[in-house]
Structures are given as C-alpha cells and as structure tokens.
Amino acid sequence: MTNTRSSNTHLKGTSPELIVDLGAVVDNYKILKALTSGALNSCECSGVVKANAYGMGKNRVAQALWEEGCKTFFVALASEGVELRFFLPQAKIFVLSPYLVLDCDLLKAHNLVPCLYDIEGIELWIAAHSSPAPAALHFETGINRLGLSARNMETLLSDKEKRGQLDIKLVMSHLSSGDEQQSRHNPEQLEAFKTIRAEFPDAPASLANTGGILLGTEYHFDLVRPGIGLYGHDPHYYENNHSRLKTVATFRAPLAQIKHLKAGSAVGYGATELGTDTEIGVILCGYADGVMRAFFRHETKEGHKVSLNGFSTPMLGRVSMDMITIDLTDVPSDAYNKGDMVEIFGPNSLVENAAAMAGTSAYELFTRVSDRTVRKYV
Ligand SMILES: *Cc1c(COP(=O)(O)O)cnc(C)c1O
Numbered sequence: 219m220t221n222t223r224s225s226n227t228h229l230k231g232t233s234p235e236l237i238v239d240l241g242a243v244v245d246n247y248k249i250l251k252a253l254t255s256g257a258l259n260s261c262e263c264s265g266v267v268k269a270n271a272y273g274m275g276k277n278r279v280a281q282a283l284w285e286e287g288c289k290t291f292f293v294a295l296a297s298e299g300v301e302l303r304f305f306l307p308q309a310k311i312f313v314l315s316p317y318l319v320l321d322c323d324l325l326k327a328h329n330l331v332p333c334l335y336d337i338e339g340i341e342l343w344i345a346a347h348s349s350p351a352p353a354a355l356h357f358e359t360g361i362n363r364l365g366l367s368a369r370n371m372e373t374l375l376s377d378k379e380k381r382g383q384l385d386i387k388l389v390m391s392h393l394s395s396g397d398e399q400q401s402r403h404n405p406e407q408l409e410a411f412k413t414i415r416a417e418f419p420d421a422p423a424s425l426a427n428t429g430g431i432l433l434g435t436e437y438h439f440d441l442v443r444p445g446i447g448l449y450g451h452d453p454h455y456y457e458n459n460h461s462r463l464k465t466v467a468t469f470r471a472p473l474a475q476i477k478h479l480k481a482g483s484a485v486g487y488g489a490t491e492l493g494t495d496t497e498i499g500v501i502l503c504g505y506a507d508g509v510m511r512a513f514f515r516h517e518t519k520e521g522h523k524v525s526l527n528g529f530s531t532p533m534l535g536r537v538s539m540d541m542i543t544i545d546l547t548d549v550p551s552d553a554y555n556k557g558d559m560v561e562i563f564g565p566n567s568l569v570e571n572a573a574a575m576a577g578t579s580a581y582e583l584f585t586r587v588s589d590r591t592v593r594k595y596v
Contacts, residue, residue: 228527229559234471234503234591237564238274240282241596242464246448247286249463250431254438261438266427266445267302268294268314273508273584274449274467275593277305283448284309292443296321299330312354312388315364318342331387335364337373344383354388355418359410360403361394375417386421388441389414396429396437397453404433415439429453432462451580455570468564469587471503472557473526476546485543486535488516496534497546499526501560504540508586509562511537512576521545522575525566527553 251263265288271279280291280302290310293299299313316325316332318339325332326346333354334340343351355374358365366374374381391411395401408425415423422440428447430437432454446453450466479485481494501524503509513522514533521533524544535543544560563569569580576583 228555228557229470230557231470231472231559232502232557234469234507235559236273236587236591236593237468237470238278238593238595239464239466239468240278242450242466243274243279243448244282244286246450246463246466247283247288247444250428250442250444250447253431254435254442256435260440262290262422262441264288264290264292264312264441264443265448266292266443268292268298268445269585270298272445272449272581273587275595276302278593278595279448280306280309290441292445296324296330296332300324300328303328303330310387314356322346333364333388333390335366337366337370340374340380340384344380347383350383350385352385352387354390355384355386355421357389357391357411357414359391359407359414361392361407363392365391371414371417386418388424389418389421390424390443393425393427393430393437396427396433398429399433399454399457404430404437408437446581446584449580449584451569451584456574461570465565467569467584467587469503469508469562469591470559470564471501471507471542471562473499473554473560474502474541474556475500476554476556487538488536490516490519490535492534495547497549497551498534499544499546499554499560501542501544502540503562503591504538504542506539506588507591508583508588509537509542510572510576510578510583510586512578513537513542513572520575522562522572523567525561525564527558528566529553530567 254261265283267276267280270276292312294315296313299311312331314333331352333356335356356365358367395403411425424441426437426442428444431442450463452461452463455461477498479496484491523530523532529549531549532545534545561567563572573580
C-alpha cells in the first residue's frame with residue numbers, strides 16, 4: 219500500500235516552515251555587487267532588510283551579509299534599526315521612514331541615520347544635535363511617496379546655515395518603475411536625480427533598488443540599495459522569463475490527511491464541488507501563515523500549483539485559516555505519504571507563479587509569511 223522505501227526519503231514535518239537559504243542570499247548579494255563594482259566604478263552595495271528582511275529574518279540575513287562585507291543597511295522603521303543595531307554594532311544603518319517628531323532620541327541613541335524627507339524633520343534632527351547632524355536626504359523625483367520636493371531643495375540650498383548643520387551621508391531618491399525595463403519613468407527620474415545630486419557634489423548619491431541595479435550602470439551612482447533581489451526575485455523576471463538570481467525561500471507545509479472523494483462531493487468553505495472522483499490532500503498551512511486566499515479561484519476552480527516530491531499539482535478548494543487542500547489525483551499514490559512536506563513556493567513552485575495567480579508580487583508573498591511559520595536556515 220505505502221512505499222516505505224521512497225516515503226522514508228521524503229521530507230517530513232509537522233508545521234509550516236520557511237526555509238531560508240542564507241548561502242543564496244549571499245550569492246545574490248555577490249551577483250548584484252558584481253554588477254555595480256567594476257574597474258571603472260567604485261559603487262557600494264548595501265542591503266535592504268526592512269520588514270524583517272522581507273520576511274526572511276533580518277538578524278540572520280544581516281549577519282550573513284555583514285560577514286560577506288556588506289557594511290550599510292536600510293530598514294524602514296526606527297524600531298527595526300534599534301533591533302538591528304543590537305546584532306550589528308558597527309554597521310551603518312539608514313532608516314527609510316523615520317518619524318522625526320517622535321524618533322529623534324531613539325535614532326540618536328542607537329546611531330541610526332534617518333533618511334530625511336521634509337523640512338520639519340530636518341529642523342528637528344538638527345535641533346537634536348550640537349554638531350552637524352548625520353543624515354540622508356531623500357529627494358522626490360517622481361514616485362511621490364516620502365521625499366523632499368524641488369521647493370524643499372531650494373529652501374535648503376538658500377539656507378547656508380541649515381545646510382552647514384547637516385552632515386549629509388547620502389543624497390538619495392527612489393524609482394517608481396525599476397521593475398519595468400522600458401518604462402519612460404526610469405530615464406525621467408534618472409535625469410531629475412542627476413540635477414539634484416549635482417547640488418550636493420560632496421555627498422554620495424544613491425538611486426537604485428534591485429530593479430534599478432538591473433537597468434544598467436547609469437543608475438548605480440555611489441551606492442545601490444537592493445532588497446528583493448537579495449531574497450531571490452528578479453524584478454524583470456516576467457519581462458525576461460528568466461531570473462538572474464538564486465531562489466532563497468522555500469515555503470512548505472505538511473500533508474496531514476489524504477482522502478478519496480466521489481464526484482459530487484465538495485471541499486472547503488463555500489463547498490467547491492468536485493466534478494469527478496478526486497484524491498484530496500489536506501495541508502497544514504493557511505492564510506494565517508501567508509497563503510493567500512487568491513491562490514485558489516472558487517469560480518473557475520483554478521489553483522496555484524504546489525509541488526509534492528517533484529510532482530506539480532494544483533490547489534483545489536478555498537484556503538482556510540490553517541489548512542489548504544490540494545488535488546492529488548494525478549500524483550502517483552506511491553509518490554507521497556502523510557507527513558510529507560508540500561512546497562507552496564520555492565525552487566519547484568515559483569513564487570512568481572504564485573504571485574501571478576494571486577494578482578500580487580513576490581514582495582507581498584514573502585512579507586506575508588507569518589510569525590507562526592517556523593524559519594529554518596540552511
Ligand atoms: C524597499 C526599498 C528599496 C529596496 O527595493 P527592492 O525593490 O526590494 O530592491 C530601496 N530603496 C527604498 C527607498 C525602498 O523603500
């Protein structure tokens with residue numbers, strides 16, 4: 219009945235897991251760094267580890283990058299910077315979304331450099347210092363999120379005293395469309411950024427996220443800020459149908475029950491009806507772990523294809539909080555057993571396909587993997 223020989227070799231587990239390949243993170247760092255530092259080019263490659271390193275675990279990721287020679291890190295919140303500081307006492311840590319009204323003391327106490335985006339924040343940060351205040355200036359060039367406007371820049375340039383009270387560690391901006399190779403917004407933002415950085419000739423300049431790095435050397439300036447690329451998603455994957463980066467994350471969960479259902483039976487909330495006799499596998503992970511409900515379309519019965527011991531097979535039935543169901547009908551019955559781990563996304567079931575099915579991005583899927591899911595490092 220069961221093929222014990224093959225099932226013994228299968229991966230087993232009791233709860234959902236996110237396997238993080240730190241070697242692949244480091245390899246991706248090397249790949250991106252190699253693109254940005256040539257003989258003619260002395261560009262620094264930082265690491266963006268906001269949102270718990272896109273769900274991968276920022277302390278472990280940052281430690282691995284640090285050991286590889288990465289000295290500069292970006293987080294979103296001051297609180298993330300405080301946590302990271304504990305692990306990396308020597309690193310340069312920039313905070314992308316500081317709230318200076320409340321964060322000044324925390325930033326100062328932990329030697330975190332805020333990316334300042336308005337005059338109020340600049341004034342508060344200066345007021346908190348008796349010597350020039352270390353800061354990045356984040357300029358707006360077209361994404362219209364956090365960023366100093368052209369008007370703010372004029373204010374700053376005309377106010378020599380204020381300018382002198384800042385120790386400008388970085389002049390930066392952010393691309394709206396770095397993931398679209400042909401977007402007109404990229405060259406437009408590039409030109410706008412060149413004009414801005416020319417006003418601050420002594421400060422290092424930074425424009426590129428992962429997408430920007432892959433757009434070409436003219437986007438690199440003095441420092442690049444890759445995030446998603448470190449975690450294995452090539453932002454031009456959909457355009458090139460090919461990834462230049464290594465898979466880092468494997469999200470998998472155990473097969474807990476197998477059942478043979480007759481045609482006309484139903485499965486899951488909303489009772490998705492089965493047209494034919496169907497072998498169903500119940501897997502221990504659900505939307506509370508980050509499996510999006512949009513991975514299964516009840517109306518058309520289309521499901522994201524997961525991978526079980528090398529076999530690709532679709533989800534069938536709505537995603538519950540703690541469970542999903544998959545269609546095992548076309549998987550040979552001696553190829554799996556209870557307790558085997560099913561890959562929701564990873565090297566065999568690409569996160570890009572899962573994201574396309576759910577109408578979202580690899581970014582969202584990575585950061586949605588919840589705390590309940592155990593992180594394991596290889
Ligand atoms: C998140 C972020 C990055 C990293 O972007 P990726 O697309 O993940 O490489 C870089 N810069 C800023 C300002 C960001 O907010």
